[in-house]
Amino acid sequence: MMTTGRQAVPKHEDLNKLPADLLAWFDRHGRDLPWRMALGERRDPYRVWLAEIMLQQTTIPHGTPYFHKFTDRWPSVEALAAAKDEEVMTAWAGLGYYARARNLLKCAREIAERGSWPETAVELKKLPGIGPYTAGAIAAIAFNQPAAAVDGNVDRVFARLLALKGDWAQEKKRLHKEVERLVPEGRPGDFAEALMDLGATVCTPTKPNCLICPVSGYCRAKAEGEPERYPIKPPKKAKPVRRGAAYVAIHKGDVLLQRRPDKGLLGGMAGLPTSDWVEGERSDPVPPFKASWEEIGEVRHVFTHFDLRLTVQRADLPRRPKADGFWVPLDEVEGLPSVFAKAFRLAIAGK
DNA sequence: AAGGCGGGGGT
DNA sequence: ACCCCAGCCTT
Numbered sequence: 258m259m260t261t262g263r264q265a266v267p268k269h270e271d272l273n274k275l276p277a278d279l280l281a282w283f284d285r286h287g288r289d290l291p292w293r294m295a296l297g298e299r300r301d302p303y304r305v306w307l308a309e310i311m312l313q314q315t316t317i318p319h320g321t322p323y324f325h326k327f328t329d330r331w332p333s334v335e336a337l338a339a340a341k342d343e344e345v346m347t348a349w350a351g352l353g354y355y356a357r358a359r360n361l362l363k364c365a366r367e368i369a370e371r372g373s374w375p376e377t378a379v380e381l382k383k384l385p386g387i388g389p390y391t392a393g394a395i396a397a398i399a400f401n402q403p404a405a406a407v408d409g410n411v412d413r414v415f416a417r418l419l420a421l422k423g424d425w426a427q428e429k430k431r432l433h434k435e436v437e438r439l440v441p442e443g444r445p446g447d448f449a450e451a452l453m454d455l456g457a458t459v460c461t462p463t464k465p466n467c468l469i470c471p472v473s474g475y476c477r478a479k480a481e482g483e484p485e486r487y488p489i490k491p492p493k494k495a496k497p498v499r500r501g502a503a504y505v506a507i508h509k510g511d512v513l514l515q516r517r518p519d520k521g522l523l524g525g526m527a528g529l530p531t532s533d534w535v536e537g538e539r540s541d542p543v544p545p546f547k548a549s550w551e552e553i554g555e556v557r558h559v560f561t562h563f564d565l566r567l568t569v570q571r572a573d574l575p576r577r578p579k580a581d582g583f584w585v586p587l588d589e590v591e592g593l594p595s596v597f598a599k600a601f602r603l604a605i606a607g608k
Numbered sequence: 609a610a611g612g613c614g615g616g617g618g619t
Numbered sequence: 620a621c622c623c624c625a626g627c628c629t630t
Contacts, residue, residue, distance in 0.1 A: 308625080309625060310625095310626095311625090312624090312625040312626095313624095313625065313626045313627070314613090314614080314615090314624060314625085314626055314627090315614085315615080315616090315624070315625080315626095316615090316616070316617070316623090316624055316625095317624095317625080318616085318617080319615070319616060319617085319624095320625085351614090351615075352614080352615075353613080353614025353615045353616090354613060354614055354615085354626085354627085355613080355614080356612095356613070356627075356628075357613095357626090357627080360627080360628090385627095385628095386626095386627070386628090387627085388626055388627045388628080389626085389627090390625075390626060390627090391625080391626075391627085394625070406625080408624090408625045408626075409623085409624060409625075409626080410624085410625070411625095426609075449625095450625095453625060456625095457624095457625085461623095462618090462622075462623055462624085463618080463619070463622075463623080464619095493621095493622095494611095521612085521613090522612085522613070522614095523613090523614085524613090558614090558615090559614085559615080559616095560612095560613075560614065560615090561611095561612070561613050561614065561615090562611075562612060562613075594614075594615090595614075595615060595616090596614090596615095609630100610629100610630085611628105611629085611630085612627105612628085612629080612630100613626105613627090613628090615624100616623105616624095617622100617623085617624095618621100618622080618623080619620100619621085619622075619623100
């Protein structure tokens with residue numbers, strides 16, 4: 258539309274017309290992602306669910322290869338339900354938040370047992386690993402239910418649209434109600450995807466591109482002039498440093514690994530034997546058994562709530578010691594969480 | 609309401 | 620060095 262002179266300033270006191278403008282933009286600029294079939298076709302609930310779980314707190318570039326790996330290997334929820342626990346944990350290795358993988362399998366088995374997916378957000382939320390966001394997303398996208406899907410992107414978009422300045426935890430509740438109110442009758446799934454696409458490609462965290470934004474006319478933060486100021490969140494706590502050691506024990510070309518307990522950090526994953534990881538200065542590490550351990554170096558790894566500095570110790574053993582765990586040929590080691598993959602690589606390849 | 613829980617990329 | 624991300628679960 259060409260106009261001469263000054264653009265009309267759309268009113269932004271009322272968001273009721275926002276969904277229509279956003280959907281028109283989505284029809285032209287929505288992303289083509291592997292778990293989205295061509296616009297207008299019905300989404301596969303299994304793929305929608307799998308993608309939503311994988312993309313919780315995870316970027317699309319990081320998650321996409323895992324999505325393909327899983328759908329190639331387990332094309333249906335029934336196939337996934339029949340997989341062994343260790344197979345799924347190994348396939349998930351490197352993606353993080355490993356409770357997601359344990360809950361993924363629990364959920365798949367519940368669905369296979371039931372024989373079908375529940376189709377409402379309320380019912381979906383009862384399944385393991387499915388919280389308020391994911392329940393809304395699956396209900397809207399896979400089952401065309403009138404549900405909102407409010408994730409971090411939508412939080413940010415609406416924090417700006419409404420220029421929310423109050424306590425962030427409280428504002429998020431208000432915001433959620435507002436999004437639900439705006440879900441359009443006929444296209445709840447497209448609305449959910451459109452808001453996410455807008456947040457990912459236009460209303461980005463540090464450099465929102467208001468010039469190409471289809472809903473900038475509704476945006477109070479843009480009107481104020483500094484949309485990137487929003488959302489206004491409370492300061493984060495500093496991360497403590499923990500230190501410890503990981504042990505690479507080698508006997509006749511095999512390395513000793515241990516399966517970690519289901520609860521807690523890296524739960525359910527294979528790992529190297531370690532000392533305790535403790536906050537503060539370095540102290541003498543405690544090996545899993547007596548051997549001539551050689552210090553190879555140090556790896557650093559950042560977890561959600563602490564930084565880890567891990568001394569890597571290696572021993573080539575003349576006899577197989579009595580130790581918990583299982584032995585794996587060096588060239589068949591797979592499925593380690595990143596911190597252990599780093600330590601293993603350093604001990605074997607020196608880098 | 610707060611904290612545990614991964615990992616990688618952007619600036 | 621700091622930020623962020625298609626959050627959920629437990630306490």
